Amino acid sequence: MLCMVMALGASAQFPGQHRQRMQQAQPQKFSPEKFQADLEQFITKEACLTPQEAAKFFPVYKEMQAKQRTVFDRQRQLGWGKPADEKGCEKAIRQRDEYDLELKRIQQTYHNKFLSVLSASKLYDVLKAEDRFHRQMLRGWNHGRQWGK
Numbered sequence: 668m669l670c671m672v673m674a675l676g677a678s679a680q681f682p683g684q685h686r687q688r689m690q691q692a693q694p695q696k697f698s699p700e701k702f703q704a705d706l707e708q709f710i711t712k713e714a715c716l717t718p719q720e721a722a723k724f725f726p727v728y729k730e731m732q733a734k735q736r737t738v739f740d741r742q743r744q745l746g747w748g749k750p751a752d753e754k755g756c757e758k759a760i761r762q763r764d765e766y767d768l769e770l771k772r773i774q775q776t777y778h779n780k781f782l783s784v785l786s787a788s789k790l791y792d793v794l795k796a797e798d799r800f801h802r803q804m805l806r807g808w809n810h811g812r813q814w815g816k
Contacts, residue, residue, distance in 0.1 A: 703729075706800055713796035714789060723784040724793070731777035735770060742766045 711721050745763065750756045781790050 706797070709800045710793055710796045713799065714792035716785075716789065716793070720785060720789065724781065727777065727780050727784060731773060731780075734773050734777075738766055738769050738773070 707721070707725055710716070716724065742763070745759065745766075750759050778790070781793070785793065
């Protein structure tokens with residue numbers, strides 16, 4: 668879900684900022700750096716990470732994101748156009764499934780790495796915070812809000 672949101676070119680949006688967003692006249696360009704900073708700030712706050720925990724966690728987290736991004740890039744290259752024949756459709760389905768499995772393998776590998784720098788309860792809180800962050804962003808996108816402000 669994280670990479671899907673990033674692939675859409677979204678930027679962070681939190682409750683309470685909607686009024687301010689609507690008052691701004693000029694949309695700003697998406698900033699991956701701002702998106703990442705907002706995500707990290709949200710996770711740190713919601714999961715109550717100490718500065719030491721955050722310093723250990725986020726470099727590994729960014730490493731995972733980079734690996735996921737390469738898979739999402741390959742998924743995008745596969746495209747959404749329907750192949751012309753049955754064999755092509757079957758091949759596209761199998762390739763999509765393989766990409767999904769690869770993403771899950773990356774996630775599982777990095778969850779194990781995260782457990783070496785955070786307690787299980789902290790990691791659980793991090794994962795829930797990450798999900799909440801992305802749900803909030805998708806909710807904003809689905810309600811026609813502009814991204815990137």
